[in-house]
Amino acid sequence: MKNLKNSLQMNKILISLLSIPILLTACGENSSDLENENSSKRENKIISQLNIFAENSQQKSLKIQSISTNDTQPVYHYTQLINLDNDNVLQSYQVTYNFKVDHDYSLVVFFDVSKGQPSKMQLWIDTKSPELSELFTCGDKQYPTCENILLDIDHKTGHSKINFNQTKIYDYDRKTLTLSGEIIGQLQQNPTLVKLPTSGIYDATYQLSNNPQYIPIPHSNYKYYTFTNHNINEFITSNSFSDNAIYIKTVNNLINDVWYTPSPEYPLSLWSRENNTNLQNISYNPINLTVNFNQFKLSNENYPDLIINGTVGP
Numbered sequence: 001m002k003n004l005k006n007s008l009q010m011n012k013i014l015i016s017l018l019s020i021p022i023l024l025t026a027c028g029e030n031s032s033d034l035e036n037e038n039s040s041k042r043e044n045k046i047i048s049q050l051n052i053f054a055e056n057s058q059q060k061s062l063k064i065q066s067i068s069t070n071d072t073q074p075v076y077h078y079t080q081l082i083n084l085d086n087d088n089v090l091q092s093y094q095v096t097y098n099f100k101v102d103h104d105y106s107l108v109v110f111f112d113v114s115k116g117q118p119s120k121m122q123l124w125i126d127t128k129s130p131e132l133s134e135l136f137t138c139g140d141k142q143y144p145t146c147e148n149i150l151l152d153i154d155h156k157t158g159h160s161k162i163n164f165n166q167t168k169i170y171d172y173d174r175k176t177l178t179l180s181g182e183i184i185g186q187l188q189q190n191p192t193l194v195k196l197p198t199s200g201i202y203d204a205t206y207q208l209s210n211n212p213q214y215i216p217i218p219h220s221n222y223k224y225y226t227f228t229n230h231n232i233n234e235f236i237t238s239n240s241f242s243d244n245a246i247y248i249k250t251v252n253n254l255i256n257d258v259w260y261t262p263s264p265e266y267p268l269s270l271w272s273r274e275n276n277t278n279l280q281n282i283s284y285n286p287i288n289l290t291v292n293f294n295q296f297k298l299s300n301e302n303y304p305d306l307i308i309n310g311t312v313g314p
Contacts, residue, residue, distance in 0.1 A: 044068035044188040044229070046075050046097050050164070053178040062181075066099045068188070071231055072251050075099060076185035078158035080194055082225040089196070092119070095153070095160045097183055103127050107183065109162060110139070111151060118146045123169055123177070136169040136177050143170050158187040158229065189230040196225070197288045197314045204246075204293065204310035206262055211304070215262070219244050220312045222289070235289070237312060241268055246312055253286045260298055260306065269298035269306045289314050 050062040068074045077096035082089065097107045106124040111117075120139030127133050138146040150163040164179040171177075202220035207213065219237040226234040231252045238245035247259040258271040271278060281296040290313030298306040 042186060042188050044071065044074040044076050045184075045186045046099050047184040048097070048099055048181075050179060050181040050183055053180070055176055060102075062099075062101050062105065064099055064101055071188060071229070074188070074229055074232075076187065077228050077232075078160070078185070078187055078191050079226050079228045080191070082194070082196065082227075084221075084223055084225075093153075093155075095162075095185055097185055109149075109151075111153070113153070113155065117149055118151065121146050121149070121169065123179075134171055136171050136175075138167075138169045144168070156190060158185075158191040160185045187229055192227045192230055192233075194225075194227050199314050200288075200290070202290075202311045202313055204308060204312050206260070207307045207309075208262075208266075209297075209305035209307060214309070217244055217246070217262075217308075217310070217312075219246070220310070222312070222314055233289075235291075235312075246308075248291055248312070250284055250286075253284065255282050255284050255291065258282070258296075258298065260308065262306065266306075267300050267303060269300040269303075271296075271298050 044067065046064075046066045048062050048064050048066075052060045052062060054060070066075045068076070075098050077094075077098075079094045079096065081092045081094060083091075092110060093113060094108055094110045096109075097105075099105055104126040106122075106126070108122045108124070109118045110120040112119055118139060121137065123136045125134045125136070137143055146167070146169075148165040148167045150165075152161040152163075154160070161182060161184045163182045167179040169177050169179065199221060204217040204220045205214040206217055207215065217237075222235045222237055223239065224234075224236045228234070233250045235248045236245055237247075241247070241259065241261050242264045244262060245260070247257070248255065249257040254273065256273050259268055261268045273279070278297055281294045283292045284290075285292075290311055292311045293308040296308045298308065300306070
């Protein structure tokens with residue numbers, strides 16, 4: 001069950017990080033009608049007035065107001081996604097609303113700042129049984145484009161309001177849900193002003209605990225970045241977790257999670273700060289976004305430990 005939960009979490013992260021990027025667009029001043037509350041009074045908050053219609057069933061109300069109690073687990077995310085494609089900087093955006101009614105809902109909307117319709121949207125419905133959880137989407141290659149959606153995003157504050165008018169989303173079996181109503185997201189603080197440091201040359205290696213050989217990690221530079229709200233960053237060094245990709249998440253300038261797969265034959269190895277291990281063997285520099293590993297150990301049940309040395313970064 002734990003592996004299944006990790007797999008679902010990994011899928012969400014991959015979809016976010018590896019989504020089709022859009023050419024970088026300068027934010028500038030936004031003429032949104034959203035109110036600019038005094039920052040000292042702001043909260044990370046969601047107000048949902050959504051209704052869902054499923055085929056051959058009654059309307060379901062998702063009307064709720066949800067407020068985060070701390071900034072490490074916000075209910076509302078405003079995210080800037082950056083893909084370094086050779087010499088090009090590609091950027092897209094997403095907003096994510098996490099709330100609970102009868103189940104845990106996560107509504108993710110991907111968009112280009114210059115367009116009025118989302119490029120992609122996903123509704124994750126997580127039940128207590130992960131194998132029964134569902135994903136509905138529009139805008140993916142196999143699904144119709146997202147339509148009948150009105151976006152109002154203030155890129156200075158990160159606040160958002162999204163209106164749905166009989167918007168259809170689909171699961172893998174082409175089951176349809178129809179969304180109506182609106183959802184509002186508000187940040188506690190203005191989002192990170194992104195300025196990527198100059199790229200460097202890094203020399204990270206890995207070793208398996210049952211083998212003395214140190215093997216170079218072929219991808220030591222970040223390829224994908226996400227900057228969420230004012231304090232949550234994610235970095236990944238390759239296109240796929242089966243292609244020597246290191247995934248790193250930082251929260252409030254501390255390393256929170258590290259994932260790594262050295263080869264398709266070796267499963268994903270994980271580390272989380274909550275396990276309270278290896279804390280002295282890893283460090284993060286928030287100025288240049290580099291992460292330094294010193295005999296840093298990742299574990300995977302029934303497999304040799306994996307040990308990383310060296311530095312990864314932009």
